[in-house]
Amino acid sequence: MTNQTITADELEKFTTNNRREILFYLHQLINDGERISVIFHEGSETVLTVLLDVAEVENMLIFDWGGSEISNRKLMQSDRNFFVCSPHGVKNQFMTGPIYETIYKKRPAFSTRLPDHYTRLQRREFFRMVLPMTRRPPCIIRREEGPTMQLSVVDISIGGIAAELPGGKLPFENGQVLPRARIELKGIGTLEVDLEVRNSSEVQRGGKVSGRIGCQFAKLSHTMEHQLQRFITDVQREERARLGS
Numbered sequence: 001m002t003n004q005t006i007t008a009d010e011l012e013k014f015t016t017n018n019r020r021e022i023l024f025y026l027h028q029l030i031n032d033g034e035r036i037s038v039i040f041h042e043g044s045e046t047v048l049t050v051l052l053d054v055a056e057v058e059n060m061l062i063f064d065w066g067g068s069e070i071s072n073r074k075l076m077q078s079d080r081n082f083f084v085c086s087p088h089g090v091k092n093q094f095m096t097g098p099i100y101e102t103i104y105k106k107r108p109a110f111s112t113r114l115p116d117h118y119t120r121l122q123r124r125e126f127f128r129m130v131l132p133m134t135r136r137p138p139c140i141i142r143r144e145e146g147p148t149m150q151l152s153v154v155d156i157s158i159g160g161i162a163a164e165l166p167g168g169k170l171p172f173e174n175g176q177v178l179p180r181a182r183i184e185l186k187g188i189g190t191l192e193v194d195l196e197v198r199n200s201s202e203v204q205r206g207g208k209v210s211g212r213i214g215c216q217f218a219k220l221s222h223t224m225e226h227q228l229q230r231f232i233t234d235v236q237r238e239e240r241a242r243l244g245s
Contacts (some may be wrong), residue, residue: 015119022118025092026061029085031133033206036063036085040078047071051204052104053115061096061115065108071111075099081112090130091121102176115183128157135235140182141195146171151213153183160216161195164203170211172197177218185231191234194218216245 016022029036030051038047047066054061058113066072075081076099084093094115102111131137131154139151139161151163154162161183172178176197183191195215203212 014121015117017117018243022055022094022115023056024239024243025118025120026051026114028130028132029087029092030054032087033208034085034087035204036083038063038066039082039084040075040080043082045071045074045078047109048076050187052109055111056114056200060111061113062089062102062104062109062111065110067152072199075110083115087130090128093121094118109172128159128162129232129235130155131235132239133210135186135238137184137186140184141178142180147197154212156228156232158217158220158225160198162212162214164210164212165206168209169202170200170213172200172213174199178215181215185227187234188231191224191227193220193224210245 019204030053033050036049036051038049039045040047049064049066049070052062052064066075079098081099082093084091086092094117096112096115098112102109136152136154140152141149141152143149143217145238149165151165151170153161153163155162173195178195178197180192181195182195185191194217196218197213198216199214203210203214217224
């Protein structure tokens with residue numbers, strides 16, 4: 001997905017100016033240690049960083065000092081700065097004004113005013129929900145060779161899941177079918193379903209590497225689909241309550 005493929009109406013649809021929602025998305029990026037590109041000088045310069053903290057009272061966002069001192073100094077001379085990342089394949093982006101030098105936990109860092117708008121560009125065949133840390137169910141995979149593996153489901157939809165396990169790349173290939181995987185939907189029930197691996201990769205957050213697979217459900221029954229819909233609805237309800245909406 002690129003900016004060229006997004007119409008103005010679609011961009012507005014995926015953009016929020018609700019402060020509570022913006023704070024929720026920023027805290028999610030902080031908690032996940034998501035790496036973010038800061039693009040400035042009309043797209044000619046980039047600094048790679050991670051968000052560190054949100055100072056709500058001061059209305060400031062704090063993020064890490066970049067690796068290049070030259071780029072850091074250039075960044076502090078820029079008045080328009082575009083932050084972009086793609087956690088779990090969903091493009092997140094927001095714009096801020098001037099960048100300031102600060103100290104965070106006795107180390108140099110940057111600060112900037114919190115964004116007024118936040119965009120999450122998500123267009124998929126099925127609505128996929130990125131799950132908060134407290135609602136990520138285990139996915140237990142039995143293998144013919146090797147020990148049983150327990151992954152953590154990081155996003156979910158009626159069509160499939162993405163799941164992660166700390167360590168290196170997972171030993172699965174695209175197109176491989178993982179039979180009778182068990183997904184424990186707390187408070188809803190247990191799914192036992194075949195998963196077809198669609199992609200496999202490594203993700204790095206805060207210096208830690210995890211193996212990640214994206215899987216498609218094979219032959220999902222109506223009962224299982226109903227359980228999934230209930231689970232997604234429950235998580236959405238909890239998140240709306242947290243946001244006060």
